Amino acid sequence: MKIGIIGMPQSGKSTLFRLLTNSQSGLNGKAAIAVGKVPDQRIDRLSEIFKPRKTTYAAIDFVDVPGFAAGTGNNASEFFEKVRDVDALVLVVRAFQSDTVPAANGIQPAVDFNTIQQELLIADWSILERRLERAAKQRVKGGSAPELAVLEKCKAVLEEDRPLRQLDLDEEEEQLIRDFNFLTKKPLIVAVNVDEAQMQGQAYPQKDELEQELREKGIPSLVVCSQMEVEISQLEPEDRALFMAELGIEETGIARLAQAVYGDLGLISFFTVGEDEVRAWTIRDGFTARKAAGKIHSDIERGFIRAEVVSYADFIACGSLPKVKEKGLFRLEGKDYIVKDGDIISFRFNV
Ligand SMILES: Nc1nc2c(ncn2[C@@H]2O[C@H](COP(=O)(O)OP(=O)(O)O)[C@@H](O)[C@H]2O)c(=O)[nH]1
Ligand SMILES: [Mg+2]
Incomplete structure (x- = not known):
């Protein structure tokens, strides 16, 4: 990030x-x-327990x-x-x-905030105008410009001096304007x-x-x-x-x-642990186990078999991985499992 x-x-x-x-x-x-x-105090703690070569x-x-x-x-x-x-x-x-x-201009944080906010809006206006022009030209030539409708929505918001962040778009619409990199979005x-x-x-x-x-x-x-x-x-x-x-x-x-x-941003962390490395990974809240695996390596996502998961709290209560196993607190989760903040995960995969 x-x-x-x-x-x-x-x-x-x-x-x-x-x-x-x-x-x-x-x-x-x-x-x-x-x-x-x-x-992250949880990483500090895990590192104390595993004494890995790398944290x-x-x-x-x-x-x-x-x-x-x-x-x-x-x-x-x-x-x-x-x-x-x-x-x-x-x-x-x-x-x-x-x-x-x-x-x-004196100490005026509220005024400064508005000044910058305004600059960001202006910068987005110039992007929007360029993109609208391009899309319109494409239309004239008989081509399709699927982003045109979304750009019109953006225009309506910017015209009210509102940031594009406040515009609700569906996944498809988001995709259409993603590469334009609007700043107020x-x-x-x-x-x-x-x-x-x-x-x-x-x-x-x-x-x-x-x-x-x-x-x-x-x-x-x-x-x-x-x-x-x-x-x-x-x-x-x-x-x-x-x-x-x-x-x-x-x-x-x-x-x-x-x-x-x-x-x-709705971000959470999951952890991988071991003697080699204790590590925090950042993902969006709502990621499936398979998608989370892709954060580590695309091979693990592709060849995903299952995830062995224990929550941070359960792990700390047990104190070690063998103890977690003994108490049956390791959960075997499939690819659609929604990863939770603080999950300690070991991925099984096959490529
Ligand atoms: N007195 C005081 N000076 C500060 C503070 N924060 C930054 N400065 C000083 O303000 C000046 C500008 O800071 P800088 O971080 O370079 O601002 P920038 O232009 O936004 O990157 C520097 O001389 C800083 O040492 C603060 O909290 N108190
Ligand atoms: Mg500076």
Whole structure:
């Protein structure tokens, strides 16, 4: 999965990127990409039990795209070209106060949110117009343009200044416009970048306006104190908990963001375990055992015979795989079994 970090200049995008990926952002204004490891206490626990040679957490790729400034003549659609292939967008809005970091229009996170939202809508308009024109031409030439009807639906939504996310399409319609990569169709999560005092006081400018706006639009959000959280993440583990408590946060930035992303996108994790590797796999909620197997390897999906499944809770209650077998808690499931969050699965297959 790949997530693009967008927002106004100086909102704290690169700082958040550092927090999520532990890596430096790209230099020379180039887009940077790095992997964020999704923390999971269940994986920690399984790793303690199996002591595998390798432990692999779920991962999210983050793209830090610098350089866009509304109203400065930058071409929005060209800029957004760089985030076209991402699965979701995290929009950083600045709430933090600082004498050294200028804020051209003051600290107005709700206004900034709307500005970017507007830019995304405009970018989608230009895609839509191009696609409509092309489809219409095809029609004139006597060809078929099955996407035309869906594009008309998209147009009606964009005309109301609403994001395409709010348009209900069936599977077939989705397929027809998937490759157009409309930006307002992508899941959006807002990260409000606050300073220490705002984090501790749970207050920042325009908080009510922003929260109401997000609620109305059904957009999930989280509050981060990126700069401070980066510093904390570099401390010794013992000190980390202490400073986090002081700041009033219980979980790391990446943990909070991952929860928002997984929740919003309907994602769950299943696990594979053994002496070689303990590993988390991310799938959509509702995937069958066979489809989940395809996450690991297409051969396993193709040659799927059955899945041996034990829930994480049952496994922990037993403490080991032999004990799970002894108690008869291993379930043999067929290809149509719907995988649950936390399932520990061993696939049997034949190719
Ligand atoms: N005081 C303060 N400064 C911050 C905070 N977050 C980011 N900054 C600073 O704001 C500036 C812009 O941050 P950056 O992450 O580079 O923003 P970007 O332009 O959106 O990538 C940098 O100098 C950061 O150190 C914060 O929470 N508090
Ligand atoms: Mg930056």
